[in-house]
Amino acid sequence: MVLCPVIGKLQHKRVVLASASPRRQEILSNAGLRFEVVPSRFKEKLHKASFATPYAYAVETAKQKALEVAGRMHQKDLRAPDVVIGADTIVAVGAMILEKPVDKQDAYRMLSRLNGKEHSVFTGVAIVHCCSKDISGPGRTLRLTLSSWAPRAHPTDGRLDTEVSEFYEETTVKFSELSEELLWEYINSGEPMDKAGGYGIQALGGMLVEYVHGDFLNVVGFPLNHFCKELARLYYPPRPEDLRRVRHDSIPAVDTFENLSDSEAGGSDPGQSAKGGRGGEQADGDRSQAPRALDAALNGADSRPPFPTGLLELMDGFKASKVLFTACKLRLFDVLKDQGPLQAADVARKLSTCAGRTEQLLGVCAALGLLEKTRRGYGNTEVATLHLVSDGEHSLQGLAEYNDAHVWGVFTRLGLAVREGADQTRGVLGAMEEERLSQNRELTLQFMRAKHSLSKLTAHHVATAFDLSRFASACDLGGCTGILARELAQEYPRLQVTVFDLPEVTELSGGFQRGGRQTERIRFVPGDFFKDSLPEADLYVLSRILQDWPDDKLHKLLSRISSSCRPGGGLLVAEAVAEEEGASRSPRLRTLSAGQPRSPDEHRRLLQRHGFRDVRVARAGDLLCVVLGTRAAP
Numbered sequence: 001m002v003l004c005p006v007i008g009k010l011q012h013k014r015v016v017l018a019s020a021s022p023r024r025q026e027i028l029s030n031a032g033l034r035f036e037v038v039p040s041r042f043k044e045k046l047h048k049a050s051f052a053t054p055y056a057y058a059v060e061t062a063k064q065k066a067l068e069v070a071g072r073m074h075q076k077d078l079r080a081p082d083v084v085i086g087a088d089t090i091v092a093v094g095a096m097i098l099e100k101p102v103d104k105q106d107a108y109r110m111l112s113r114l115n116g117k118e119h120s121v122f123t124g125v126a127i128v129h130c131c132s133k134d135i136s137g138p139g140r141t142l143r144l145t146l147s148s149w150a151p152r153a154h155p156t157d158g159r160l161d162t163e164v165s166e167f168y169e170e171t172t173v174k175f176s177e178l179s180e181e182l183l184w185e186y187i188n189s190g191e192p193m194d195k196a197g198g199y200g201i202q203a204l205g206g207m208l209v210e211y212v213h214g215d216f217l218n219v220v221g222f223p224l225n226h227f228c229k230e231l232a233r234l235y236y237p238p239r240p241e242d243l244r245r246v247r248h249d250s251i252p253a254v255d256t257f258e259n260l261s262d263s264e265a266g267g268s269d270p271g272q273s274a275k276g277g278r279g280g281e282q283a284d285g286d287r288s289q290a291p292r293a294l295d296a297a298l299n300g301a302d303s304r305p306p307f308p309t310g311l312l313e314l315m316d317g318f319k320a321s322k323v324l325f326t327a328c329k330l331r332l333f334d335v336l337k338d339q340g341p342l343q344a345a346d347v348a349r350k351l352s353t354c355a356g357r358t359e360q361l362l363g364v365c366a367a368l369g370l371l372e373k374t375r376r377g378y379g380n381t382e383v384a385t386l387h388l389v390s391d392g393e394h395s396l397q398g399l400a401e402y403n404d405a406h407v408w409g410v411f412t413r414l415g416l417a418v419r420e421g422a423d424q425t426r427g428v429l430g431a432m433e434e435e436r437l438s439q440n441r442e443l444t445l446q447f448m449r450a451k452h453s454l455s456k457l458t459a460h461h462v463a464t465a466f467d468l469s470r471f472a473s474a475c476d477l478g479g480c481t482g483i484l485a486r487e488l489a490q491e492y493p494r495l496q497v498t499v500f501d502l503p504e505v506t507e508l509s510g511g512f513q514r515g516g517r518q519t520e521r522i523r524f525v526p527g528d529f530f531k532d533s534l535p536e537a538d539l540y541v542l543s544r545i546l547q548d549w550p551d552d553k554l555h556k557l558l559s560r561i562s563s564s565c566r567p568g569g570g571l572l573v574a575e576a577v578a579e580e581e582g583a584s585r586s587p588r589l590r591t592l593s594a595g596q597p598r599s600p601d602e603h604r605r606l607l608q609r610h611g612f613r614d615v616r617v618a619r620a621g622d623l624l625c626v627v628l629g630t631r632a633a634p
């Protein structure tokens with residue numbers, strides 16, 4: 001890490017963020033920190049009046065949050081993480097502390113207090129270094145996973161040593177003079193509800209703010225700059241000669257950590273430590289020594305292999321998918337959209353599920369960033385509202401349902417497919433599709449919902465990958481619910497589009513139509529592209545079709561298209577490809593279930609072999625590659 005080597009110091013450690021706040025998660029992951037999220041269960045119930053200052057309250061809350069997580073993880077696995085980070089953000093007007101509003105009236109009271117004035121935003125941060133005295137030895141790396149839901153017997157003599165470093169950051173914010181109407185409009189947007197002080201500066205709330213003095217990210221929820229300085233102070237204790245130059249009550253200058261490298265750190269004496277930044281004291285009050293747990297980490301950790309966080313996450317990846325699928329299937333996100341936030345017991349009642357398991361499911365969903373937990377209970381995060389609520393414009397519910405019901409099963413046969421070769425696997429999905437579609441209406445609808453969800457994400461990219469305005473008519477073969485047809489009609493105002501698909505699909509396509517002017521230029525024609533004559537068109541489109549069929553079927557289809565296409569007409573193919581350098585995980589995994597993926601070059605050759613020339617290739621968003629060829633004269 002060139003910008004900030006101190007973040008790199010945590011790279012080989014198991015770091016846990018004891019906060020469900022997606023904003024904190026984003027700030028830290030953008031800074032390159034790798035960490036797990038284990039939201040704290042510490043109830044924010046400290047007696048505010050017993051603290052001399054608002055920031056002392058924020059620091060103590062942050063510390064209790066982090067210690068609760070460290071203790072719980074240690075108890076569960078007898079191996080605490082190496083570092084737990086806790087944070088608490090509050091807004092203060094003078095000595096009065098404003099936390100998260102409990103309802104709209106409360107939000108109104110808070111925002112009125114802030115109106116036209118300056119206030120302070122404090123974030124208290126605690127960095128807890130843990131040192132498990134683990135009877136089973138340092139190699140034991142049990143993790144908090146779904147499998148640990150079941151009660152397990154643990155040895156009880158493991159001890160947890162913690163060393164806490166804590167600090168706070170203050171930022172001054174001034175609100176403009178705001179009208180009642182504007183305040184209520186903002187409150188009714190729903191944004192204030194889970195935010196300290198009742199506003200979020202990073203979104204709509206930014207419009208209320210006249211100026212900010214100090215660290216902006218501190219107002220968002222985490223003072224990254226001070227955090228890095230604190231890490232620098234802990235991990236790079238200055239050499240004795242530097243100590244003479246550092247004023248004891250000052251925060252290390254930014255370049256103190258920016259310019260440090262590992263070799264510089266190696267030359268320093270871990271037994272020496274600078275005094276803390278503002279509030280930056282260790283719990284034991286001994287400012288001249290690096291924390292004992294930290295000292296052990298500095299001296300011992302580098303000789304141990306890096307903690308394989310990414311690998312362990314991969315091993316648990318299927319559980320995360322199942323959690324998502326289960327929550328979708330239970331319609332959890334729909335219930336929270338309509339009635340949330342809700343406490344776990346209320347969710348269980350509404351879903352008619354087991355209370356204990358539901359609470360665990362909610363907790364994992366929060367850790368996965370699908371839910372947010374506030375004092376009022378669980379609510380959907382932005383991504384869940386956008387993509388996991390079933391009736392949303394951008395809903396991926398259908399895809400989750402289909403992956404759970406079908407793709408899951410296909411992947412259980414991956415070993416067989418790999419052993420027996422591509423020819424055995426290519427075509428599995430195409431054949432399964434035919435079988436499924438002929439089975440029953442509900443399965444067909446489920447299949448269509450999945451294709452519809454995914455196509456909504458990609459249709460625009462496919463329609464605009466090339467300029468198709470020279471074509472007057474198009475036929476989308478296997479066009480399913482007509483999402484791509486709609487996008488083509490929208491993009492090219494004179495284009496007439498035919499969606500050609502199996503009768504069981506076209507029969508149900510009406511339920512997916514949204515109306516609008518372009519619909520007049522779209523028609524659905526039932527038929528089988530292997531048997532029936534293809535509708536006439538200037539341009540044929542195959543989107544996500546070829547990958548599902550074995551070579552003999554694929555050539556049959558391409559040759560039928562080639563015979564129907566007049567010279568000068570076109571063929572547009574959109575497929576996931578996996579072989580490009582740097583292709584991300586998602587398309588690679590998707591093509592895996594479809595048999596052996598073809599590269600863009602293979603697609604080019606396929607089209608050329610079937611009489612198309614001037615074949616061009618383009619990317620369409622993150623997921624697909626699009627190939628366009630022009631039919632040559634026979």
Ligand SMILES: C[S@@+](CC[C@H](N)C(=O)[O-])C[C@H]1O[C@@H](n2cnc3c(N)ncnc32)[C@H](O)[C@@H]1O
Pocket residue numbers: 433437451452454455477478479480481500501502505527528529530542543544545548
């Ligand atoms: C993987 S989906 C692709 C859907 C859509 N083109 C997309 O990009 O999302 C395959 C489509 O081909 C259709 N299909 C499968 N066999 C077919 C056949 N023999 N004739 C016509 N359509 C067929 C399926 O009904 C389904 O809509």
